[in-house]
Amino acid sequence: MDAAKTVIPDLEALWMPFTANRQYKAAPRLLASASGMYYTTHDGRKVLDGCAGLWCVAAGHSRKEIVDAIAQQAATLDYAPPFQMGHPLEFEAATKVAALMPKGLDRIFFTNSGSESVDTALKIALAYHRARGEGQRTRIIGRERGYHGVGFGGLGVGGIGPNRKMWSANVMPGTDHLPATLNIAEAAFSKGQPQWGAHLADDLERLVALHDASNIAAVIVEPMAGSAGVLIPPVGYLEKLREITSKHGILLIFDEVITAFGRLGAATAAERLKVTPDLITMAKAINNAAVPMGAVAVRREVHDAVINATPQGGIELPHGYTYSGHPLAMAACIATLDLYKRDKLFERAAELAPKFEAAVHGLRGAPYVKDIRNLGLVAGVELESRPGAPGARAYEAFLKCLELGVLVRYTGDILAFSPPLIISEAEIDQLFDTVRQALQSIQ
Ligand code: PXG
Numbered sequence: 506m507d508a509a510k511t512v513i514p515d516l517e518a519l520w521m522p523f524t525a526n527r528q529y530k531a532a533p534r535l536l537a538s539a540s541g542m543y544y545t546t547h548d549g550r551k552v553l554d555g556c557a558g559l560w561c562v563a564a565g566h567s568r569k570e571i572v573d574a575i576a577q578q579a580a581t582l583d584y585a586p587p588f589q590m591g592h593p594l595e596f597e598a599a600t601k602v603a604a605l606m607p608k609g610l611d612r613i614f615f616t617n618s619g620s621e622s623v624d625t626a627l628k629i630a631l632a633y634h635r636a637r638g639e640g641q642r643t644r645i646i647g648r649e650r651g652y653h654g655v656g657f658g659g660l661g662v663g664g665i666g667p668n669r670k671m672w673s674a675n676v677m678p679g680t681d682h683l684p685a686t687l688n689i690a691e692a693a694f695s696k697g698q699p700q701w702g703a704h705l706a707d708d709l710e711r712l713v714a715l716h717d718a719s720n721i722a723a724v725i726v727e728p729m730a731g732s733a734g735v736l737i738p739p740v741g742y743l744e745k746l747r748e749i750t751s752k753h754g755i756l757l758i759f760d761e762v763i764t765a766f767g768r769l770g771a772a773t774a775a776e777r778l779k780v781t782p783d784l785i786t787m788a789k790a791i792n793n794a795a796v797p798m799g800a801v802a803v804r805r806e807v808h809d810a811v812i813n814a815t816p817q818g819g820i821e822l823p824h825g826y827t828y829s830g831h832p833l834a835m836a837a838c839i840a841t842l843d844l845y846k847r848d849k850l851f852e853r854a855a856e857l858a859p860k861f862e863a864a865v866h867g868l869r870g871a872p873y874v875k876d877i878r879n880l881g882l883v884a885g886v887e888l889e890s891r892p893g894a895p896g897a898r899a900y901e902a903f904l905k906c907l908e909l910g911v912l913v914r915y916t917g918d919i920l921a922f923s924p925p926l927i928i929s930e931a932e933i934d935q936l937f938d939t940v941r942q943a944l945q946s947i948q
Contacts, residue, residue: 513533513535513547516530516533517530534546534907535547536552537549538567539554539562539566539567540565540566540567541565541566541567541925541927542554542565542566542924542925542927542928542929542932543566544566544912550910551910552907552910552911552912553910553911553912553932553935553936553939554566554912554924554925555906555911555912555913555914555922555923555924555936556912556913556914556921556922556923556924557790557923557924557925557926558794559789559794559914560731560763560768560789560790560914560923561788561789561790561793561794562790562793562794562925563766563767563768563789563790563793563845563850563925563926564790564793564841564844564845564848564850564925564926564927565925565926565927566925568793568841568844570840570843570844571792571793571795571837571840571841571844572795573840574836574837574839574840575795575796575833575836575837575840577836578594578832578833578835578836579833581832582594582832583832583833584831584832585830585832586827587615587825587826587827587828587829587830587831588825591830592830592832592835594830594832594835594836594839595615595830595832595835597835597839598613598615598830598835598838598839598842599613599615601838601839601842602787602791602800602802602838602842603802605766605772605773605842606772606773606775606785606802607773607775607776607781607785608781609781609804609805609806610781610782610783610784610785610802610803610804610805611802611805612802612803612804612805612807612808613800613801613802613803614629614800614801614803614825614829615798615799615800615829615830615834615835616788616798616799616800616801616826616829617797617798617799617826617828617829617831617834618654618788618797618798618799619653619654619760619762619786619787619788619789619799620653620654620655620656620659620799621654621656621799621826622654622760622762622786622787622788622799622800622801623653623654623656623658623659623662623725623760623762623786624654624656624657624658624659625786625801625824626723626725626758626760626784626786626801626803627645627658627659627662627677627722627723627725627758628658628822628824629784629801629803629807629811629822629824630645630722630723630756630758630784631643631722632811632822633722633756633807633810633811634722635814636810636811636813636814637810637814639719639754641719641720642719642720642721642722642754642755643679643720643722644679644680644681644716644720644721644722645661645662645677645679645680645721645722645723645724645725646662646680646681646682646683646709646712646721646723646724646725646755647661647662647663647664647680647681647682647683647724647725647726648664648682648683648684648685648686648725648726648727648730649664649682649683649684649685650664650665650685650687650730650733650734650736651663651664651665651682651685651725651726651727651730651733651760652664652665652668652727652730652731652732652733653725653727653760653786654762655668657672657675657676657677658677660672660676660677661676661677661678661679661680662677662680662682662725664682664685664733665732665733681712681715681716683705683706683708683709683712683724683726684705684708685730685733685736686699686702686705686730686736686737686738686739686742687734687736687878688701688702689875689876689887692739693875693876694866694869694876694877695737695878696862696866696879697737697862697879697880698737698738698739698740698778698880699737699739699740700739700740701739702739702742703739703740703741703742703744703745705739705742706741706742706743706745706746706749707745707749709724709745709746709749709750710749713749713753713755718753718754718755721753721755722755722756723755723756723757723758723783723784724746724750724755724756724757724758725758725759725760726743726746726758726759726760727759727760727761727762727763727764728743728759728760728761728764728774728775728778728780729763729764729769729774729880729883731763731764731883731921731923732763732916733916734885734887734916734917734919734921735878735879735883735884735885735919735921736878736885737878737879737880738778743778743780744780746780747780747781747782756782756783756784756807757782757783757784758782758783758784758785758786759773759774759775759782759784759785759786760786761773761774761775761785761786761787762786762787762788762789762799763789763883763923764777764881765785765787765789765790765791766787766789766790766791766845766851767790767845767850767851767854767882767926768790768854768881768882768883768923768926769854769880769881769882769883770851770852770854770855770856770858770881770882771851771855772851773785777881783803783804783807784801784802784803784804784807785801785802786799786800786801787799787800787801787802788800790841791838791841792834792837792838792840792841793837793841793844795837795841796831796833796834796837797828797831797834798831798834798835798837798838848927850926850927851926853926853927854881854882854926855881857882857926857928857930857933858880858881858882860930860933861879861882861884861933862879862884864933864934864936864937865877865879865884865886865922865937866879867937867941868886868937868940868941868944871940871941871944871945872944872945872947873888873889873898873944874886874887874888874889874944875887875888875889882923882924882926882928883921883922883923884921884922884923885919885920885921885922886919886920886922886940887918887919888902888918888919888920888944889918890917890918891948895917895918896915896917896918898918898947898948899915899916899917899918899919899920900915901947901948902915902920902940902943902944902947903915903920905942905943905946905947906939906940906943909939909942909943910939911935911936911939911940913936913940920940922936924936
């Protein structure tokens with residue numbers, strides 16, 4: 506390894522996101538390059554990527570087709586203003602994204618992140634009801650332990666206490682929350698969707714009785730909650746949410762920032778779980794995370810209601826970002842979606858899912874393991890917390906895995922796995938063998 510490359514840069518100026526800054530800077534972990542299933546650290550160690558970066562690099566790292574598309578686009582049209590102007594690639598990308606969405610959700614709005622997609626979807630939901638003369642429908646229902654990014658809107662409907670605490674008084678008003686669906690006492694070690702818990706969707710009727718349907722604009726949930734520790738929807742739960750929202754004229758939004766583009770073995774969780782919402786938020790794997798990008802897919806009637814409420818020549822939705830439809834993001838998106846199709850990566854994820862499930866459930870009985878949850882190519886392993894030190898055990902397991910050459914993600918005392926969809930069977934074994942070894946070596 507080139508000695509110069511092992512030099513650690515000055516770390517002080519950067520305020521790192523969602524990071525224990527002081528802890529990190531005392532013992533930094535730097536990634537220098539990536540290819541396929543592997544990262545290379547700054548000191549030249551190869552690390553198997555067990556979480557697709559941050560649930561986003563579905564096709565594996567630095568894929569030539571995507572790299573070339575971005576490079577070519579940067580040299581051809583680096584930037585185009587998205588307001589009252591357009592460029593061909595954004596229309597082409599929208600058509601390709603729409604083709605992967607459930608039938609009817611074929612109007613696409615581009616953003617730059619999951620957080621922006623969520624705020625955009627919430628604003629569209631309110632605009633829709635207003636366009637129909639029901640402007641009093643402003644309340645939005647989220648779910649406890651839900652993660653919808655870090656904008657004030659997403660924070661308002663989000664349900665992770667520590668993320669909300671600092672801004673509690675200022676998060677978006679007019680929200681309420683369904684209960685989380687995880688119940689380890691009832692459903693520990695479920696393979697795939699737990700049998701227990703569909704009735705938790707009935708809580709929505711309670712919230713409708715409390716607030717009245719005429720005041721509720723939308724319900725937003727992750728069909729499978731990732732960030733809070735891989736919470737799998739119980740059998741029948743999403744169907745019930747769909748039924749109750751439809752009955753009361755409430756829009757249903759699926760936040761598929763993690764689940765869209767193959768993670769569960771289909772283009773969307775909606776397709777995989779056979780429940781169609783009214784809006785879908787996306788980001789991450791939409792362009793293999795090669796350039797920041799997000800999107801919202803909107804049911805055509807919702808789009809049309811908003812568009813037709815404004816006279817010709819008027820801007821129908823006063824919303825958008827300087828980088829909506831950014832040429833580099835669009836080029837990466839088109840190349841990525843072509844790659845997914847050519848290499849049949851969504852099908853591959855579906856085919857690998859049983860092997861992945863068997864491998865992760867092989868950790869049952871390993872030290873501290875109190876629950877294992879999985880769906881598609883996602884798994885969570887929940888550990889018993891060390892008394893008086895919640896989160897410490899998973900953090901140490903994460904460090905140990907890294908030392909042993911595998912990158913995993915942890916939240917609280919839950920280890921999360923979401924490898925690129927190109928992972929091999931041998932690498933699946935390597936991933937979970939390493940986790941077992943790590944758990945055996947920590948206290
Ligand atoms: N919604 C969902 C469902 C997400 O998972 C966002 C919105 C926000 O996306 P942006 O692009 O604004 O970050 C996310 C993001 C983790 C982790 O450790 C997950 C996310 C972000 C950071 C960490 O699981 N997901």
